Amino acid sequence: MLGMVRNWFNRIFAEEETVVLLIILAAILLLILSIGNVLIPIIASVVLAFMMQGVIARMSALGARRWLAIAVAYGIFLTVFFGVLMLLLPLVWQQLVTLIQELPSMLRKLQQALMVLPERSEVFTEAQIREWMTLATTEIGSLGQYLVSFSLAQLPNVVGLMINIVLIPILVFFFLKDKQLILEWLSGFLPRRRPLLRAVWLEMNDQVANYVRGKAIEIVIVGVASYISFSLMSLNYAALLALAVGLSVVIPYIGAAVVTLPVVLVGYLQWGWGGEFFTLCIVYGIIQALDGNVLVPLLFSEAVNMHPVAIIVAVLVFGGIWGMWGVFFAIPLATLVKAILYSWPRPHAVSNETETSSEQASL
Known part of the structure; x- marks a missing residue:
């Protein structure tokens, strides 16, 4: 038994770079689990720099100098970054506060609508509906108290938030400007002969870049289309709901199903069973259909099919480990696992190479 374990261990860890790869993965996982909150500005800056690399590559392909491509990409980043901070977030926050204030009246309207169910079905009783509404009212009261306590508890972190707002643009600039220098410095710690690491890196570089840029574009397009549609229909909390719809694309399959409930519920409480409500349902269904059948195939045509x-298992596992960041990077992390498994040395591959070289030598 010990001999089998020893042979398996020697076969798996025969190469130096396989040990290095496992050490790197273990170190990254340990850092995420231990000081993940501290690393958020750095990771966010790396993600944002990844998004801007597409602009730099496109301009470089058109013959622009690198410094000009970096300047244009960084200018676009600053415009979007501070535009979101100054315009989008205040509007969303205002609508969120209004929604929380109007939740009790919305619950009363919902209760009046649900009271019709006992007359039409024997499954639900009036006592059950009243119990549900009482429970919902209690939960909303607890939510309000939590938000107040949360806001008061987060006051000391306002300084940290301001530091991050200043720090992230600085980090993005240096990640764009000194990308090659940083990569060369990191590669100095790796073995000189690293075919496994190189294969995994090339696979992940293409896939993560494609996924991050594509997902960012998808969020913007779906969010903007939803906001324009909701605003034209005069739907309440249009910016808040549009932001929720845009961010829902981060979680495949699950996000769209979850965000449908608040959109439909707000529309029903605002208009009831009328033409506006059914128009909202049709428009929202068209947005989701175009996103899933047109936008995703266009943006992720080069992504690895999974x-x-x-995908759902990756979302659950990595989301449980690292929250929202784990959900966002669930597919790239699953791709990393897949790339490692496909690139890892296999005994039959080694034996095949040996047999091939022996045949060539005999010929």
């Missing part, structure tokens, strides 16, 4: 079960 089974829906694998």
Whole structure:
């Protein structure tokens, strides 16, 4: 038994770079679990720099100098970054506060609508509906108290938030400007002969870049289309709901199903069973259909195809480990696992190479 374990261990860790790869993965996981909150500005800056690399590559392909491409990409980043901070977030926050203030009246309207169910069905009783509404009212009261306590508890972190607002643009600039220098410095710690690490890096570089840029574009397009549609229909909390719809694309399959409930519920409480409500449902369905059948294939045509079960498992596992960041990077992390498994040395591959070289030598 010990001999089998020893042979398996020697076969798996025969190469130096396999040990280095495992050490790197273990170190990254340990850092995320231990000081993940501290690393958020750095990781956010790396993600944002990844998004801007597409602009730099496109301008460089058109013949622009690198400094000009970096300047244009960084200018676009600053415009979007501070535009979101100054325009979008205040509007969303205002609508969120208004929604919380109007939740009790919305619950009363919902209760009046649900009271019709006992007359039409024997499954629900009036006592059950009243119990549900009482529970919902209690939860909303607890939510209000939590938000107040949360806001008071977060006051000391306002300084840290301001530091991050200043720090992230600075980090993005240096990640764009000194990308090659940083990569060369990091590669100095790796073995000189690293075919496995190189294969995994090339796979992940293409896939993460494609995923991050594509997902950012998808969020913007879906969010803007939803906001324009909701605003034209005069739907309440248009910016808040549009932001929720845009961010829902981060979680495949699950996000769209979850965000449908608040959109439909707000529309029903505002208009009831009328033409406006059914128009909202049709428009929202068209947005989701275009996103899933047109936008996603266009943006992620080069992405690795993965089974829906694998995607859902990746979202649950990495989201449980690292929260929202884990959900956002679930697919790239699953791709990393897949790339490692496909690139890892296999005994039959080694034996095949040996047999091939022996045949060539005999010929």
